Structures are given as structure tokens and as C-alpha cells.
Amino acid sequence: MMTETLCNYPDRDEYLVAYLYDDIDSAEQTAFGSHLSGCRHCQQDLLALRGVRSALSTWAPPEPVFSNGESRVASPASRVPSPEARAASREQRAASREQRAASWWREMPAWAQVAAALFVLGVSATIANLDVRYDRSGLTIRTGWSQPRPAAQAPASATPWRAELTALESELRSEMKASQAAAAAASAPAAQTVMSDADFRRRVRALLDESEKKQQNELALRLVQFQTDISAQRQADLRTINQNLGFIQRDTYGELLKQREGMNYLLKVSQKQ
Amino acid sequence: MTWSDEELVSRSIGGDADSFNQLVLRWERPIYALAYRVIGREEDARDVCQETFLRAFRALGGFRGQAKFSSWLYRIALNLCRDWVRRQRRTPVVPLPEDVDVIELAASREPTEPIEDLVARRDLTRVVEKAMARLPEEQRTAIILKEYHGLTFQEIADLVGCPLSTVKTRLYQGLTVLRRDLEQSGR
Numbered sequence: 404m405m406t407e408t409l410c411n412y413p414d415r416d417e418y419l420v421a422y423l424y425d426d427i428d429s430a431e432q433t434a435f436g437s438h439l440s441g442c443r444h445c446q447q448d449l450l451a452l453r454g455v456r457s458a459l460s461t462w463a464p465p466e467p468v469f470s471n472g473e474s475r476v477a478s479p480a481s482r483v484p485s486p487e488a489r490a491a492s493r494e495q496r497a498a499s500r501e502q503r504a505a506s507w508w509r510e511m512p513a514w515a516q517v518a519a520a521l522f523v524l525g526v527s528a529t530i531a532n533l534d535v536r537y538d539r540s541g542l543t544i545r546t547g548w549s550q551p552r553p554a555a556q557a558p559a560s561a562t563p564w565r566a567e568l569t570a571l572e573s574e575l576r577s578e579m580k581a582s583q584a585a586a587a588a589a590s591a592p593a594a595q596t597v598m599s600d601a602d603f604r605r606r607v608r609a610l611l612d613e614s615e616k617k618q619q620n621e622l623a624l625r626l627v628q629f630q631t632d633i634s635a636q637r638q639a640d641l642r643t644i645n646q647n648l649g650f651i652q653r654d655t656y657g658e659l660l661k662q663r664e665g666m667n668y669l670l671k672v673s674q675k676q
Numbered sequence: 677m678t679w680s681d682e683e684l685v686s687r688s689i690g691g692d693a694d695s696f697n698q699l700v701l702r703w704e705r706p707i708y709a710l711a712y713r714v715i716g717r718e719e720d721a722r723d724v725c726q727e728t729f730l731r732a733f734r735a736l737g738g739f740r741g742q743a744k745f746s747s748w749l750y751r752i753a754l755n756l757c758r759d760w761v762r763r764q765r766r767t768p769v770v771p772l773p774e775d776v777d778v779i780e781l782a783a784s785r786e787p788t789e790p791i792e793d794l795v796a797r798r799d800l801t802r803v804v805e806k807a808m809a810r811l812p813e814e815q816r817t818a819i820i821l822k823e824y825h826g827l828t829f830q831e832i833a834d835l836v837g838c839p840l841s842t843v844k845t846r847l848y849q850g851l852t853v854l855r856r857d858l859e860q861s862g863r
Contacts, residue, residue, distance in 0.1 A: 417844035420851070424822060426829050455855045459823050461797055462804045464712035467705075467722050476704040476726055479733040480688070480696035601723050 409444040518575050525568045681745035700729050707753050713820045714757040728753040807857035815850030
């Protein structure tokens with residue numbers, strides 16, 4: 404950045420900012436002060452930078468909340484936690500357990516959540532013994548308690564959706580079990596201590612790095628395999644080409660021989676004549 | 677009785693854990709504020725702050741008092757911030773607050789401050805944050821250390837390891853860029 408050549412005071416920018424912050428020795432301050440009184444450009448610049456400092460003073464960081472749940476750093480010198488800290492730690496562990504318990508629900512795919520909602524709806528309808536009909540008279544919804552059940556009615560024909568509902572229920576249960584097992588396997592081992600935010604982040608980063616490495620290794624393996632396949636195919640193609648060339652050469656040579664014999668015969672005939 | 681930093685350091689080295697806790701209490705906010713303003717992210721600033729004191733605690737035995745304890749602490753924090761920036765490999769982005777909520781402001785304002793002034797102040801803070809985030813790291817660090825932590829030019833030069841004149845030049849250039857940004861935003 405170049406300073407406009409409106410002022411020829413040596414090292415003008417440095418003296419200006421030193422004067423601005425009053426971080427200047429007295430002799431230099433007096434000298435620059437004298438210069439200021441006669442330099443309009445420096446006066447305007449100084450005034451503008453004072454305005455900038457005023458604006459900067461409005462910027463304050465937000466109130467921090469550290470991993471110990473308080474607004475102060477957990478000092479590494481503190482070995483014995485206070486009773487309040489122990490209580491806070493217990494609450495934090497309980498909240499963490501609830502969060503882990505609920506996390507498997509959030510990790511479920513959306514379709515599974517929708518299926519779960521439908522299942523709950525179906526079970527509720529079953530419990531309420533709902534009878535839903537749509538016919539010429541329109542949509543009719545009745546609770547089954549209002550009329551006696553017809554006896555010996557084939558369940559499949561009257562409520563075809565029961566079989567589907569049962570199938571959906573068993574599928575959903577197996578999916579939820581699988582999700583829970585996956586969430587339990589992915590969660591931290593039964594640690595008795597609460598994982599701090601920083602430790603959790605480090606663990607997540609380590610897992611991501613590991614996953615990335617695995618993917619890279621797999622990609623490398625596939626590339627090598629692909630290259631091997633290409634090379635093998637190339638070799639096979641070359642062999643085929645050579646073979647075909649051999650055939651062509653043989654055929655061509657055969658034709659040449661025939662033509663030569665024909666020519667020789669014609670020569671002999673012409674010589675006899 | 678209020679112990680000086682150097683006295684607390686001596687007592688900590690001697691085995692008095694509470695002395696180090698006193699140092700943490702005294703310097704946690706400035707260190708956090710420094711980290712936040714350099715990095716621009718609250719959560720990462722907390723991590724840097726925590727890590728700063730952890731490293732300081734571990735290295736306390738090697739602190740010989742050549743510089744002020746605060747300068748030593750700032751150096752650790754700045755190095756951690758620099759590592760963070762390099763790791764991210766991008767210019768730190770200051771997360772802007774949500775649109776101003778007048779009700780929230782009304783709950784937090786000073787009794788004598790009109791809402792309009794509070795809104796204007798919040799708006800200005802946002803502009804300043806954005807402008808600071810756009811500055812090169814060296815200029816931003818120089819302004820933060822001078823403006824918010826009151827270090828002298830010489831202390832800043834010792835801290836970041838550059839000549840005194842370079843610090844002043846960076847400060848002037850950074851302030852000039854901020855001036856232009858603020859003028860463009862109508863401030």
C-alpha cells in the first residue's frame with residue numbers, strides 16, 4: 404500500500420500511528436505535534452483513524468462458556484474438583500447419556516422415521532378398532548366398538564392392511580435394532596468419565612481421518628486392480644492381433660504361391676507356342 | 677494481598693496449585709478475547725484458550741522471567757491461533773450474529789440508551805467484525821494486540837518477532853483499510 408505523497412515527513416505513517424496511540428517518546432511527540440499543526444493531510448488522517456479506533460472499541464467477544472460448563476477456564480492445576488463441580492459433572496454425564504440415547508433416533512434415515520410414524524398410527528388405529536370405509540356414500544370412519552364384530556370373517560379380506568402392517572412392524576423392528584446396534588458400536592466404550600468437547604472433537608477428527616485413509620487405500624487398490632485388468636486385456640488383444648496377422652500372412656503367402664504357379668504355367672504354355 | 681504475575685509463577689513452580697489458578701483467573705478473559713478476535717470462532721477460541729493454559733502449566737518450569745508472564749502467555753496463544761489458521765488453510769470467517777432482535781436488545785440495553793442507538797451499535801459491531809476478518813493476519817494481530825490488549829509497539833514486536841517499524845507500518849495499513857471499509861459501509 405502506498406501512502407499518497409501529500410506529506411513528506413520522514414516515516415510519516417509510523418509516527419502518525421505512534422502519535423495516535425501515544426506510544427512515542429516525548430521528543431518525537433513534540434516534533435510530530437509541530438508538524439501536525441501545519442499539515443492538513445495528517446490532521447485529517449489522524450482524525451479519521453481516531454474514528455476507526457472508536458468503532459473498534461464496539462467490538463467485544465461473546466461471553467465464553469468453557470467445557471466445564473462454566474464461564475471460566477478449567478485450570479489444569481485444579482486436581483480436586485469442588486462439590487459444585489462434581490455435581491455439575493454428574494449432571495453433564497446424565498445429559499450426555501440422554502443425548503447418546505436419543506442420538507440413535509436422529510441417526511435413523513428419514514424413511515425409517517416415516518415408517519415408524521405410520522406404524523404408530525396403525526397401532527393406534529388397531530387399538531381404537533377403527534373401521535375406515537370409502538364407498539358410494541363417501542368416507543366413513545367408525546370405531547369398531549360401536550357395532551358387533553361379524554363372526555367368522557376372514558381377517559385377510561376384511562382388514563387386508565393388517566398383514567402389511569405386521570410386515571412393516573417386523574421390518575421396522577429389525578431396522579431399529581440394527582440402528583441401535585450400530586449406534587452402540589460407534590459410541591465410546593463404557594467410559595466412566597465424561598468426554599470433554601475438545602476430546603470429542605479430537606475423537607471425531609481421528610475417526611474422520613481414519614475413514615478417509617481407508618477410502619484412499621481402497622481407491623488405490625481399485626486403481627491398481629483396474630490397471631492390472633487393462634494390462635491383461637491389452638496383452639490378450641495383442642495376442643489376438645498377432646494371431647490374425649499370422650493368418651493374414653499365411654493366406655497372403657498362399658495366394659502369392661498360387662499366382663506364381665499360374666504365371667509359371669502361362670509362361671510355359673506361351674513358350675511352347 | 678494481590679500477588680504479581682511473577683510471584684504467582686514462582687509459587688506455582690514451588691507447588692502451589694492455587695497460585696496457577698489465580699493466574700488463570702486473571703488472564704483467561706484476555707487470552708480468550710485475543711483468540712476470538714484472531715480466529716473469529718467462539719468454540720475454537722475456547723479451545724485455544726484452554727490449550728494455552730495447559731501448555732503454560734506444563735512449561736511453567738522453563739519460564740525464566742525473561743519477558744513478562746502475560747507476553748509469554750500471549751505468545752503461546754498466538755502460536756496456537758496461527759496453527760489453527762494454517763490448519764484451516766483459509767482466512768478465518770467471523771460468524772455474524774443473527775438479525776437484530778429488538779426484544780433481545782431491549783432486555784440487554786443500558787437503561788439510558790435508546791433502542792435506536794443500541795441497534796446502530798450492534799450494526800457497527802457487525803461491520804467491524806467483517807472488516808477485521810478481511811484483514812491480513814499480521815495486520816489483524818497487530819491491531820488486536822495494540823487496541824484491545826494495550827501492548828506497546830516494542831512488546832508486539834518482541835511477541836511476533838518482527839522489527840518495531842514493521843509493527844507500526846502494519847498497524848497503520850490495517851487501520852487505513854478499516855477506515856476505507858467503514859467509510860464504504862456508511863460509517
